[in-house]
Amino acid sequence: MQQAPKQIFEEGQVLLINKPLGWTSFDVVRKIRNTIKIKKVGHAGTLDPLATGLLILCTGKFTKRINEYMAQEKEYTGTFTFGAVTPTYDLESEPQDHKDFSAITPEQLQAIAQQFTGNLQQVPPMHSAIKKDGKRVYELARKGQTIELEPRRIVIKAFEFTRIELPVVHFRVVCSTGTYIRSLAHDVGQAAGCGAYLSSLCRTRIGAFTLDQSMTMDEALEKIQTIGER
Numbered sequence: 001m002q003q004a005p006k007q008i009f010e011e012g013q014v015l016l017i018n019k020p021l022g023w024t025s026f027d028v029v030r031k032i033r034n035t036i037k038i039k040k041v042g043h044a045g046t047l048d049p050l051a052t053g054l055l056i057l058c059t060g061k062f063t064k065r066i067n068e069y070m071a072q073e074k075e076y077t078g079t080f081t082f083g084a085v086t087p088t089y090d091l092e093s094e095p096q097d098h099k100d101f102s103a104i105t106p107e108q109l110q111a112i113a114q115q116f117t118g119n120l121q122q123v124p125p126m127h128s129a130i131k132k133d134g135k136r137v138y139e140l141a142r143k144g145q146t147i148e149l150e151p152r153r154i155v156i157k158a159f160e161f162t163r164i165e166l167p168v169v170h171f172r173v174v175c176s177t178g179t180y181i182r183s184l185a186h187d188v189g190q191a192a193g194c195g196a197y198l199s200s201l202c203r204t205r206i207g208a209f210t211l212d213q214s215m216t217m218d219e220a221l222e223k224i225q226t227i228g229e230r
Contacts, residue, residue: 009036012062016214019047019055023217031217032057035224044069045177045206050091051078053203054211072207073157075174078200080185082167085195089125089182099194101167109169112191113159116184121151125182154179168199 017028025046033041036059044056044066053076056069083101086093155176163170173181182198189196204211215223 006037009038010040010060012058012060014062014065015057015059015220016209017055017057017220018211018214018216019052020217021052022049024049025055028055028217029057032059032220032224035221042066045074045203047203048090048092048182048201051201051203053201054206054209054214055203056206056209069206069209071177073174073176073205074179074203075172075205076181077162077170077172077202077204078181078198079168079170080188080196081199082169082189082192082196083194084197085186085189086197089180089186090198090201095197097195101192101194104166104192104194106161106164108192109161109164112188113161115191116188117156117159120154120156122154122180122183122187123151124180125186152178156184159184174205 015032017032019025019028025043029041029043033039038060040061040063041057041059042063044058047053047055056066058064058066058069081095082104084095084098086095156173156179157176158172158174161169161171173179173184175181181201185196185198202211
């Protein structure tokens with residue numbers, strides 16, 4: 001006997017989505033949830049609105065697997081822009097404190113990449129969803145409050161600069177869960193002596209799941225529609 005479409009998603013599905021630029025991760029969850037008409041839909045690892053790439057969605061009984069997927073190794077590509085910083089460490093806020101970046105060399109960038117490879121202590125960005133005393137720190141940051149955040153242990157397995165077009169430098173990172181690429185951009189900029197911020201980001205892998213296995217939102221909605229017509 002064939003399962004009804006809603007029951008298929010309640011039993012559990014894993015959907016690999018290529019998150020569109022400008023969408024929050026919850027925007028994707030909400031759109032899928034409203035389309036399949038079940039409440040139990042969640043994602044395995046937030047992407048910021050200005051990031052694109054692989055977002056794992058779990059439905060129904062498979063939402064129990066979310067923590068398992070979140071704990072897996074992740075891979076990203078993107079760009080850092082040198083010569084300025086931003087309060088959010090990315091383009092959610094305006095670049096400021098501009099400095100000369102012309103002295104940066106490929107050799108210096110290679111040395112910095114090695115410096116930020118391995119077992120590290122990383123301070124999360126102030127504009128993040130981490131809770132401090134029960135409140136999201138980005139809410140406190142927007143009110144102008146400065147909060148002392150504790151460094152967190154992360155592992156960066158691989159870090160390389162793949163193309164240099166100063167002030168923009170392209171990178172690839174393989175890292176543990178809990179790594180903030182925005183913080184990495186900021187820290188790299190401090191090491192370079194001229195500041196840097198994250199100017200683009202794409203998540204290309206989570207564990208064994210890769211971006212080329214994912215669907216666009218339109219493809220995902222069409223797939224759900226197809227199941228609904230069975």
